[in-house]
Amino acid sequence: MSSSDDGVAQKGAGYRKGPVLLRGTQIPAQTTDQRLLAAGEGADWLHSDPWRVMRIQSEFVEGFGALAELGPAVSVFGSARTPRDHADYAAAVEVGRMLVEAGYAVITGGGPGIMEAANKGAAEAGGKSVGLGIELPFEQGMNEYVNLGVNFRYFFARKTMFVKYAQGFVVMPGGFGTFDELFEALTLVQTHKVTGFPLALVGTDYWGGLLEWIRTAVLDRGMIGEADPDLLHLTDDPREAVDYVIERGARLAAEEREAVEALRQDQAAAATSSE
Template identity: 80%
Template sequence: MSERTDDGVQQTGRGYRKGPVLLRGTEIPDTTTDQRLLATGEGTDWVHSDPWRVMRIQAEFVEGFGALAEVGPAVSVFGSARTRNDHPDYGLAVEVGGLLVDAGYAVITGGGPGIMEAANKGAAEAGGTSIGLGIELPFEQGMNEYVNRGVSFRYFFARKTMFVKYAQGFIVLPGGFGTFDELFEAITLVQTHKVTGFPLVLVGTEYWSGLLEWVRTAVVDRGMVSPTDLDLLHLTDSAADAVSYVVERGRALAAEFRT
């Protein structure tokens, strides 16, 4: 049996070459990609196929990289979308956003309401770059009004790459599962040396202490993490201390990396 490629070229061998994919037997299509592309009267199911999704994913990375490549030093701030603007955590996040700008950082959030809005508000009112990385969700509101540079994503993993790639640190205020997800992904990347290291700050002693105590006992006692892994996190109740730690720890890590 002769082999042909997806552009119709006959080759010696067995099967059908579709780029890097080898198809044989009943997997061999009756038409080539070009035939299907140029055929009239085709349906629109192809726009939902996995190969087309790859193009959409690629486009999200390109758009994200293009929007953020020249931002300069930035810090990602996380926290609950459900926090009301009259809650103390909201005011704390506004202060964090403003102090980060004063320290020379842009502020990156998920672009939504609650803590995200508060950090963006603090950054915008301080005259800094206030970035929102939004996500397509059925129950989330759109980009908050304090974002002055926003990018919307379909895919969580593309969005999460931007949070890490363009940040020199993470500041995490009280939040739910989405906040936990970002926190644990960040600490895992640092712990496994997938990133060169950046400051990780938890703001809210009362909120985070129970989680840290569980890690310090149940998790450490079973040998699931090392006791020193907890040193990757800095716990505070102060916006000023959180930002100061990001600045100082960031300088120390940069010096270690250079040496």
């Protein structure tokens, strides 16, 4: 056995720890196996960055596994603070119900307020009512209308599920969390990281000022393109929001299929001509 096999690295070669190369003072006194098999270790390793990677991986695996067979779905976002007697709550119930009646599952953050309302509408209509919960110090947990729930530790893993398994967003009035979800989806569409992703905002009195700012201050400074404000559809009517997301989503999906087929035909023609 060579000295490097013992875990004592040659000066030039260095010490390899999986894909990581260590040299000089960075070389550990024990090998990974020695630490794994050592008795009397505490629980601090549970909170180390390498272990967090495993937890992150497990969240993606669990989320993908739970939602892989979900079928067509729309994500609904809005405030957790909206009371049950508010008009926004009633509108979100209608959104959830109409989406299910149109053949879509409803995905929310699983919490109270608007999320609960959309889940309620979906569940009472006999559809799939999905909640993607998040570990927060002040969150009340999964609402009672969720019939398929997944809890997450990490926001970014959770937000991936919102986008991956939805064909569009209906966004009700909400706070910073709703803004975050809205602008992440909007950025993905604008940069073509996702295709065929309609976004409907419900509440002209709430969202109108934001859209006016986007169409003036933001556009006038050249921060976005001329067509970018049109990525958002604003309405007061829950039915219009649902119809927009479904119809535009179907149209964009058809355009994407046509583009893919045209590309395949071009590639086939190029391959034939080169023979």
